[in-house]
Amino acid sequence: MNDHAPESINGSLIRLEGITKVYGSGPAAVHALKGVDLKIDKGEFVAVMGPSGSGKSTCMNILGCLDTPTAGAYRFKGVDAGALSRDQRALLRRNFLGFVFQGFNLLSRTSALENVELPLIYRGVPARERHAMARDALHTVGLTGWELHTPAELSGGQQQRVAIARAMVIEPEVLMADEPTGNLDSTRSREIMELLCSFNRDRGVTIVMVTHDAGMAGYAGRIIRFLDGLIDSEEPGGGYRP
Amino acid sequence: MIWETFVLALRAIRRNVLRSFLTILGIVIGVAAVITMVTLGDGATEQVRADISSLGSNMLQVRPGQGFRGPGGVRIPSERFKISDAQAIEREIAGLQAVAPTANRSAQAIIGNRNWPTSVMGSTNDYLRVRDWPLEHGRVFTEGELHSGRAVCILGTTVVKELFGDQDPLGAFIRLDRLSCQVVGVLSSKGQSSFGQDQDNMVLVPLRALQRRIAGNTDVEAVMVSAMDGVSTEALREDIERLMRERRRIAQGRDDDFHVRDMEEIVSALTSTTRVLTALLGAVAAVSLLVGGIGIMNIMLVSVTERTREIGTRLAIGAREKEVLMQFLIEAVVLSSLGGIFGIALGLGAAALGAHLLGVPFVFNPGIVVLAFVFSASVGVVFGFFPARQAARMDPIEALRHE
Ligand SMILES: Nc1ncnc2c1ncn2[C@@H]1O[C@H](COP(=O)(O)OP(=O)(O)OP(=O)(O)O)[C@@H](O)[C@H]1O
Ligand SMILES: [Mg+2]
Numbered sequence: 001m002n003d004h005a006p007e008s009i010n011g012s013l014i015r016l017e018g019i020t021k022v023y024g025s026g027p028a029a030v031h032a033l034k035g036v037d038l039k040i041d042k043g044e045f046v047a048v049m050g051p052s053g054s055g056k057s058t059c060m061n062i063l064g065c066l067d068t069p070t071a072g073a074y075r076f077k078g079v080d081a082g083a084l085s086r087d088q089r090a091l092l093r094r095n096f097l098g099f100v101f102q103g104f105n106l107l108s109r110t111s112a113l114e115n116v117e118l119p120l121i122y123r124g125v126p127a128r129e130r131h132a133m134a135r136d137a138l139h140t141v142g143l144t145g146w147e148l149h150t151p152a153e154l155s156g157g158q159q160q161r162v163a164i165a166r167a168m169v170i171e172p173e174v175l176m177a178d179e180p181t182g183n184l185d186s187t188r189s190r191e192i193m194e195l196l197c198s199f200n201r202d203r204g205v206t207i208v209m210v211t212h213d214a215g216m217a218g219y220a221g222r223i224i225r226f227l228d229g230l231i232d233s234e235e236p237g238g239g240y241r242p
Numbered sequence: 243m244i245w246e247t248f249v250l251a252l253r254a255i256r257r258n259v260l261r262s263f264l265t266i267l268g269i270v271i272g273v274a275a276v277i278t279m280v281t282l283g284d285g286a287t288e289q290v291r292a293d294i295s296s297l298g299s300n301m302l303q304v305r306p307g308q309g310f311r312g313p314g315g316v317r318i319p320s321e322r323f324k325i326s327d328a329q330a331i332e333r334e335i336a337g338l339q340a341v342a343p344t345a346n347r348s349a350q351a352i353i354g355n356r357n358w359p360t361s362v363m364g365s366t367n368d369y370l371r372v373r374d375w376p377l378e379h380g381r382v383f384t385e386g387e388l389h390s391g392r393a394v395c396i397l398g399t400t401v402v403k404e405l406f407g408d409q410d411p412l413g414a415f416i417r418l419d420r421l422s423c424q425v426v427g428v429l430s431s432k433g434q435s436s437f438g439q440d441q442d443n444m445v446l447v448p449l450r451a452l453q454r455r456i457a458g459n460t461d462v463e464a465v466m467v468s469a470m471d472g473v474s475t476e477a478l479r480e481d482i483e484r485l486m487r488e489r490r491r492i493a494q495g496r497d498d499d500f501h502v503r504d505m506e507e508i509v510s511a512l513t514s515t516t517r518v519l520t521a522l523l524g525a526v527a528a529v530s531l532l533v534g535g536i537g538i539m540n541i542m543l544v545s546v547t548e549r550t551r552e553i554g555t556r557l558a559i560g561a562r563e564k565e566v567l568m569q570f571l572i573e574a575v576v577l578s579s580l581g582g583i584f585g586i587a588l589g590l591g592a593a594a595l596g597a598h599l600l601g602v603p604f605v606f607n608p609g610i611v612v613l614a615f616v617f618s619a620s621v622g623v624v625f626g627f628f629p630a631r632q633a634a635r636m637d638p639i640e641a642l643r644h645e
Contacts, residue, residue: 066558066638087562094560105555105642109257119559121246166559 012075013173013206014040014063019072021058032058034229035072040208042173045200047217047237048210050226056210057178059226063208064097064176065089077173094122098167098205102179104159106151112138112162113147119170137165141195157188164195168205175199177209181216193219243565244572251573254545255580262577265541269581269621270588272530273614277589278596279523280610283516285593285602290512300339301372302475304331304465304482306500320499321490323462325449330489331465335481337473340371343462345452351401351445352417358404361444362418364452365466370429372468380412380427383448391450393423398442399431418445421455434601475504531617534581535625542574542629553633554641567634574626575619582618586611 021033032055040046048056061067062074065081066089074081076092084092093099106115116134125133138147141161151159160180167175177196181189197219199205209220217223220237255262304327306320328343344365351358363369367382380396387394395416402411411425432441453460469478479502486500546553556566590606597604 061639064558087564090557090560090562092560093558097560099558101642103642105551105558107552107555118556121243122556122560122562122565124243 012039013042013077014038014208015073015075016059016063017073017075019059019062019069019074021055021062021067022070031229033062033069036229036231038224038231040206042206043200043204045197045207045219045221045237046209047220047223048208048226049212049214049217049223050232054226055229056226060176060178060208060210063174064099065092094119094170096173098170098172098175100160100163100167100175100177100180102182104151104156104163104183106159106162106166108152109150111148111150112143112154112165115151115162116166116169119166123170133169134165137169138162140168141165155188156184157191160184160188160192161195164192168199171203172205174206174208177207179210179212181211181213186215189213189216244568247565247569247572248576250569251576254573255577261541262580265537266534266577266581266584268530268534268537269578269618270534270585272527272534273582273585273618274589274592275530276523276527277586277610277614278592280520281590281593281605281607282596282600282602283520284605284607285597286600287513287516288605289602300469300471300473300475302467302469302479302482302502302504304467304486304500304502305463308497308499308501323465323500324460325462327486327489328462328465331467331482331485334485335478337470337478339468339470340368342366342368342372342466343449343464344369344466345449345457345461345463347452347456349419349445349456350417351405353405353414356405358401360398360401360418362452362456363444363446364449364457365446366449369446369466372466374468375432376430378428378430380425382427388448388450391448391454393421393451393455394426394448395423396427396429396446397425398429398444398446400440400443401445402428416445418447419456421447421451423447423451479504531621534578534618535621538574538578538622539625539629541577542570542626543632545573546570546629546633549633550636550641550644553636554638554644557636557638558642563634566636567630570630570633571623571626574630575622578622578626579615579619582615585618586614589614 016036016038019033019036019038020031023030023032034055036055036059038059048059050056058067062069065076065084068082072082077096079092081089081092106112107118113131113134116137117130120130120133135144135147138144141164143158143161143165146154146158151162154162160183164180167177175196180196181192184192193216196207196209200207207220209216211217218238223235223237225232225234304323306322308320323343325343328341332338332341342365344363346364347362349360349362351360366388370376370382377396378399382396383394386392395418397405397411397416405411405416406414411428414425415422416425417423429442429444429446434440449462467478467482469475482502483498486502487498490499492498553566556569590611594604
């Protein structure tokens with residue numbers, strides 16, 4: 001995988017055209033996405049909303065190259081992601097994408113520091129440099145002093161901040177967050193959102209975030225609403241816009 | 243990356259110390275058994291070799307009946323040897339140093355109220371020459387004593403110790419069952435034989451005395467022969483075989499009804515016994531490694547299922563299939579190699595103890611240690627591969643959603 005994939009001509013970082021996703025087959029088939037067209041530019045902060053089962057997570061998985069669409073074209077940095085092999089998609093995630101999940105998905109019985117180091121290990125960063133980068137990332141999310149604690153010893157908000165540090169430590173181009181505040185109270189949620197906003201604003205990281213909370217979506221520059229496998233509407237959010 | 247994976251594997255193993263220990267127990271036991279037995283077997287063989295070379299490698303024994311050859315072959319009823327056979331060998335065959343006709347009985351050696359079970363060897367002075375066995379003091383038999391079969395005897399040191407303690411036995415009379423005989427000499431000490439038997443627990447009497455007064459016949463049980471220096475025992479053996487076939491009128495094409503064995507043959511008979519034992523152990527080891535391997539596969543499958551979310555996270559973060567595969571494969575190999583290392587340590591310890599108890603030398607065999615290690619490591623590769631592949635082929639989304 002090359003680090004210098006050509007950007008598409010019109011500058012769109014992410015471009016979905018007629019994406020469909022069907023789970024199963026025959027009469028039991030579920031049409032999770034029914035032809036989604038979407039463009040996301042570099043540096044945008046996009047919130048994805050919509051009722052449960054409308055296809056938000058399915059779309060995110062495709063955007064994050066964790067899954068492949070049934071039909072349609074997905075270009076990431078101008079590269080046809082649909083044509084990539086499983087390993088090539090893994091390399092693309094490793095090099096350009098950060099993930100923050102609703103359930104945090106930290107490795108248990110593994111310190112915060114080591115959790116943050118994980119993506120660096122797969123990038124082959126030498127141990128010393130890795131420790132320094134991971135410490136930095138934990139510092140940025142305000143967890144200095146908590147490096148050696150395991151997830152079980154951290155609060156939900158702290159765990160999510162570790163997860164964000166893990167996603168950000170590789171300095172990804174895009175941060176994918178599927179309900180990052182879904183498990184947190186409103187104060188913790190706001191802290192997390194401030195953190196994401198600062199990454200978007202200060203580092204120019206493109207963020208795509210699924211949320212059910214209109215308050216959280218308000219931090220984004222653009223809000224996309226899904227309904228029944230299609231994009232129903234788009235509107236500007238209240239957040240920072242480039 | 244490999245190093246990180248290795249550390250990761252060790253940590254995963256340490257997390258479940260008891261479970262890991264139970265998992266590798268099969269491998270530990272299998273490897274330990276093999277190491278112990280091979281090491282002890284090597285020690286025993288080594289000891290036999292040393293003993294036999296001290297016994298004199300130029301010695302041959304001629305016995306009636308067939309030898310070790312043929313598994314459970316038909317034993318031809320065979321005629322006993324007589325003194326004349328020994329005399330014929332001595333007369334007709336060149337290159338001999340000494341020829342001793344022998345017969346052997348066990349008997350109680352008695353003096354006063356002391357009583358000791360021993361082995362009575364009837365032979366000539368040539369027996370001492372064949373076995374290269376000098377006297378400690380006293381004298382050998384005279385021609386007259388040998389010819390008439392007089393009741394005189396030469397004692398081994400064990401018999402002297404048991405019957406006389408510190409007293410001088412020369413000139414005393416002892417009873418061997420019903421035969422009363424006078425002690426004329428004492429043998430030097432030879433110690434234990436390779437079969438663990440005390441060679442000094444014996445009484446030598448003139449062959450005729452044994453035949454007439456104890457055995458009650460005129461049979462010779464074995465003719466012991468030693469070759470002169472530089473004469474090949476192989477050639478001697480052929481000469482003796484030809485002579486004996488002639489004397490015993492064995493027709494062309496029929497099997498010998500006697501047997502000539504040399505020390506090499508005894509060694510190889512012994513080593514082939516240990517070889518059979520080793521092969522048997524190999525089979526046991528193979529089974530226990532198989533069982534151990536299945537145990538590892540089982541626990542790795544459990545581990546992969548338990549860690550599904552972890553695997554999903556790793557895949558989402560950008561781990562490639564082969565990286566996840568390597569992680570679990572290395573974990574399995576580390577597990578089985580640990581079993582191998584523990585097994586080797588345990589086996590060498592047990593072998594050292596066993597060698598001490600059995601009084602055989604401890605022979606360290608680096609070949610078998612390396613082999614055992616390589617084998618246990620490969621058990622990890624073979625039985626760890628399937629679970630590792632299951633982990634590597636997981637769908638990241640499914641894995642992340644796993645409870
Ligand atoms: N692996 C799957 N197999 C079968 N059907 C699936 C699978 N994943 C999702 N679906 C179906 O696809 C549809 C869209 O699911 P998706 O998870 O994208 O919804 P969502 O918008 O994220 O909902 P929520 O807000 O509850 O997370 C749903 O009807 C769901 O049942
Ligand atoms: Mg969802």
